[in-house]
Amino acid sequence: MAKINANYRKLKAGYLFPEIGRRVRLFQEQNPQAVVHRLGIGNTTEPLTPTVVAGLREGAERLGSAETYTGYGDEQGEEELRAALARFYERRGVFLDPGEIFVSDGAKPDAGNIQSIFGTENRVAFQDPAYPVYVDTNVIAGRSGEYDSKAGNYSGFVYMPCSQENNFIPVPPDEPVDLIYLCSPNNPTGAVASHRELKKFVDYARANRSVIIFDAAYAEYISDPELPRSIYEVEGARECAIEINSFSKFAGFTGVRLGWSIVPQALVVEDSEPGELNRLWFRRQTTFFNGASNISQKGGLAVLSEKGLAECRELIDFYMENARIIREGLSSLGLTVFGGVNAPYLWLKTPGGLSSWEFFDKLLHETGAVGTPGSGFGPSGEGYFRLSAFGHRGDIKKAVASIKEGLQI
Amino acid sequence: MAKINANYRKLKAGYLFPEIGRRVRLFQEQNPQAVVHRLGIGNTTEPLTPTVVAGLREGAERLGSAETYTGYGDEQGEEELRAALARFYERRGVFLDPGEIFVSDGAKPDAGNIQSIFGTENRVAFQDPAYPVYVDTNVIAGRSGEYDSKAGNYSGFVYMPCSQENNFIPVPPDEPVDLIYLCSPNNPTGAVASHRELKKFVDYARANRSVIIFDAAYAEYISDPELPRSIYEVEGARECAIEINSFSKFAGFTGVRLGWSIVPQALVVEDSEPGELNRLWFRRQTTFFNGASNISQKGGLAVLSEKGLAECRELIDFYMENARIIREGLSSLGLTVFGGVNAPYLWLKTPGGLSSWEFFDKLLHETGAVGTPGSGFGPSGEGYFRLSAFGHRGDIKKAVASIKEGLQI
Numbered sequence: 001m002a003k004i005n006a007n008y009r010k011l012k013a014g015y016l017f018p019e020i021g022r023r024v025r026l027f028q029e030q031n032p033q034a035v036v037h038r039l040g041i042g043n044t045t046e047p048l049t050p051t052v053v054a055g056l057r058e059g060a061e062r063l064g065s066a067e068t069y070t071g072y073g074d075e076q077g078e079e080e081l082r083a084a085l086a087r088f089y090e091r092r093g094v095f096l097d098p099g100e101i102f103v104s105d106g107a108k109p110d111a112g113n114i115q116s117i118f119g120t121e122n123r124v125a126f127q128d129p130a131y132p133v134y135v136d137t138n139v140i141a142g143r144s145g146e147y148d149s150k151a152g153n154y155s156g157f158v159y160m161p162c163s164q165e166n167n168f169i170p171v172p173p174d175e176p177v178d179l180i181y182l183c184s185p186n187n188p189t190g191a192v193a194s195h196r197e198l199k200k201f202v203d204y205a206r207a208n209r210s211v212i213i214f215d216a217a218y219a220e221y222i223s224d225p226e227l228p229r230s231i232y233e234v235e236g237a238r239e240c241a242i243e244i245n246s247f248s249k250f251a252g253f254t255g256v257r258l259g260w261s262i263v264p265q266a267l268v269v270e271d272s273e274p275g276e277l278n279r280l281w282f283r284r285q286t287t288f289f290n291g292a293s294n295i296s297q298k299g300g301l302a303v304l305s306e307k308g309l310a311e312c313r314e315l316i317d318f319y320m321e322n323a324r325i326i327r328e329g330l331s332s333l334g335l336t337v338f339g340g341v342n343a344p345y346l347w348l349k350t351p352g353g354l355s356s357w358e359f360f361d362k363l364l365h366e367t368g369a370v371g372t373p374g375s376g377f378g379p380s381g382e383g384y385f386r387l388s389a390f391g392h393r394g395d396i397k398k399a400v401a402s403i404k405e406g407l408q409i
Numbered sequence: 410m411a412k413i414n415a416n417y418r419k420l421k422a423g424y425l426f427p428e429i430g431r432r433v434r435l436f437q438e439q440n441p442q443a444v445v446h447r448l449g450i451g452n453t454t455e456p457l458t459p460t461v462v463a464g465l466r467e468g469a470e471r472l473g474s475a476e477t478y479t480g481y482g483d484e485q486g487e488e489e490l491r492a493a494l495a496r497f498y499e500r501r502g503v504f505l506d507p508g509e510i511f512v513s514d515g516a517k518p519d520a521g522n523i524q525s526i527f528g529t530e531n532r533v534a535f536q537d538p539a540y541p542v543y544v545d546t547n548v549i550a551g552r553s554g555e556y557d558s559k560a561g562n563y564s565g566f567v568y569m570p571c572s573q574e575n576n577f578i579p580v581p582p583d584e585p586v587d588l589i590y591l592c593s594p595n596n597p598t599g600a601v602a603s604h605r606e607l608k609k610f611v612d613y614a615r616a617n618r619s620v621i622i623f624d625a626a627y628a629e630y631i632s633d634p635e636l637p638r639s640i641y642e643v644e645g646a647r648e649c650a651i652e653i654n655s656f657s658k659f660a661g662f663t664g665v666r667l668g669w670s671i672v673p674q675a676l677v678v679e680d681s682e683p684g685e686l687n688r689l690w691f692r693r694q695t696t697f698f699n700g701a702s703n704i705s706q707k708g709g710l711a712v713l714s715e716k717g718l719a720e721c722r723e724l725i726d727f728y729m730e731n732a733r734i735i736r737e738g739l740s741s742l743g744l745t746v747f748g749g750v751n752a753p754y755l756w757l758k759t760p761g762g763l764s765s766w767e768f769f770d771k772l773l774h775e776t777g778a779v780g781t782p783g784s785g786f787g788p789s790g791e792g793y794f795r796l797s798a799f800g801h802r803g804d805i806k807k808a809v810a811s812i813k814e815g816l817q818i
């Protein structure tokens with residue numbers, strides 16, 4: 001008699017986005033004339049750039065000719081694309097062997113699957129708040145105890161609170177942990193870890209033989225040259241960190257699906273030899289995965305061309321101008337807004353001590369604007385609210401105008 | 410101190426294809442004039458059809474315009490594609506709700522990941538020989554004991570030998586098992602299970618509350634109208650079977666990456682309610698996956714159009730003509746060949762009692778032809794040899810001519 005993976009039953013209901021949808025529908029039914037302004041989505045909205053579209057189109061067309069058709073490629077990605085990624089890292093002084101780079105169908109699958117090369121006995125630490133995939137995939141793998149609905153967390157996990165006091169970048173835990181998830185620029189807070197802050201984690205990980213899983217999916221949104229865009233800019237990180245990255249927010253590939261992870265040859269854990277973690281992820285990918293779409297990979301190559309990079313820079317600047325508009329608009333009302341400078345996310349402190357959901361309702365009813373309650377990302381997100389810079393310019397402007405006009409603070 | 414998933418250490422070295430590569434390279438070094446004919450690959454070689462290329466190109470181009478750009482879609486696939494798949498099944502009398510269909514990036518990831526919604530305590534049965542992904546992913550998940558290199562199998566697993574005696578379709582095990590992997594048309598044997606043979610498994614699974622994981626990735630290669638192309642053509646299968654399928658061999662999407670799985674609402678296991686398995690796979694996919702490429706999905710829609718289906722039918726007929734050429738050529742030498750009639754794989758009994766690897770060397774050295782040793786797919790594959798119908802027509806003809814001329818039997 002087959003039995004299900006009972007760890008799934010531990011997961012708290014993923015009610016955040018369905019609940020947002022329910023409340024917005026109800027509001028629309030009750031206020032059929034009202035305009036709803038969506039400022040909460042984490043989805044790109046602007047078209048791909050011409051060079052990238054040309055790359056994808058060529059990727060599709062070459063499959064129609066006997067001379068250029070290709071079927072299965074290497075699971076770890078086309079050599080040309082991995083070499084281009086290595087050159088991309090070289091620009092920031094990070095030297096990688098293409099064999100350390102694994103092309104994938106996006107950062108979410110990699111962020112979800114990376115834990116599977118580690119034993120279930122590992123103790124795991126998360127930033128709080130955090131992208132829910134890190135926590136949920138570790139619950140499913142069996143690394144947690146039960147969910148405590150009062151505390152809003154899982155027993156067995158270590159939470160590293162991110163608050164205004166620490167500029168939303170935690171320090172390493174004071175107890176030993178084995179796996180540490182870090183995301184910088186951060187989703188949802190928009191905070192970016194400095195070189196010095198990352199160094200503390202690298203030192204901790206090397207001292208404790210822990211592994212840092214570093215999600216750099218928003219790295220291209222960093223404009224401050226002092227801020228690290230790869231954890232490998234920090235000395236010693238190759239021995240203790242895996243980096244996950246993506247073309248999604250970098251080039252608008254949310255629907256195209258393309259990402260990469262870096263598992264350095266130098267990475268070691270308690271019971272492994274150098275190179276073993278790299279081979280383990282290779283084995284994982286060759287067993288469970290069959291490579292990213294060859295069309296998407298041609299698109300990725302186009303992104304990494306000189307012209308593609310320049311165009312994607314403009315695309316990112318466009319979204320960051322959105323962020324500036326939101327930030328300035330809300331700040332002018334006296335609201336406290338974090339993030340949105342080197343990251344596409346803004347992290348709003350709810351006014352008047354409102355809970356995240358109370359502010360959600362207030363904002364919706366007074367202005368028609370929809371954001372994401374911070375409490376949906378973890379207990380330390382309570383009292384905060386996530387806004388995103390993704391959206392058409394006109395929609396962003398209308399949303400900000402509506403907030404400035406209607407929000408009663 | 411982080412620890413690796415020690416189950417990876419149980420895996421026997423995946424030496425099959427590297428070892429083939431090594432021996433071929435050595436042969437070429439020693440015989441620089443010799444022509445090597447590859448008949449062993451499981452990779453498509455013919456270009457995509459015009460309708461499908463147009464669909465993919467349009468899928469790429471629409472991302473370049475603000476009006477038609479799309480980012481993240483539903484993890485389970487676009488509604489239009491799932492509806493088209495439901496209509497595709499209707500043609501063979503199988504009625505599915507689109508909510509039972511989950512679009513993915515291919516059959517391999519689904520075949521690898523599906524086990525993760527079940528507990529590690531489940532006892533698993535495999536056809537022997539079998540596609541290695543089924544066995545390897547269950548080893549990694551921790552459902553096996555150690556590998557026995559003498560017996561060529563893992564302790565804790567149940568092997569269902571496929572031999573000439575049972576026409577390479579096993580009967581259900583006489584002990585209780587919880588999960589059963591079946592592949593029909595089969596890789597590597599090319600055998601296709603009849604309605605009656607599948608019914609035995611469905612009856613067994615319903616009686617034991619086991620789950621059948623049915624890999625139908627080669628279903629479109631069935632031309633015999635009596636043979637089932639979906640396990641749901643068998644009464645009762647919705648209560649006990651998950652079906653995995655793919656556009657890879659159906660339409661040449663090996664590099665494009667698109668597949669689907671069906672988890673019926675009626676499917677139940679020991680400790681689940683109806684619908685729970687469907688929701689569990691939904692939760693798995695929404696947590697670990699972010700949808701197949703939206704470009705690939707447009708290609709899938711083109712495949713399922715009337716014109717697309719007719720063109721893909723021709724593509725399959727082309728490969729099946731290759732199969733006929735190989736089959737007739739080898740049979741004319743007095744060799745015993747199975748499969749290759751309703752499947753793109755041929756399963757050759759090695760002559761003179763040679764082991765799979767002995768025949769590999771003999772074939773390579775006498776004819777330059779390269780196939781896949783059957784023993785690489787499991788202990789019951791010993792003494793057999795897999796050939797594939799994928800290849801350009803000229804290459805297939807040259808390979809068969811070289812075998813007819815050179816092979817000394």
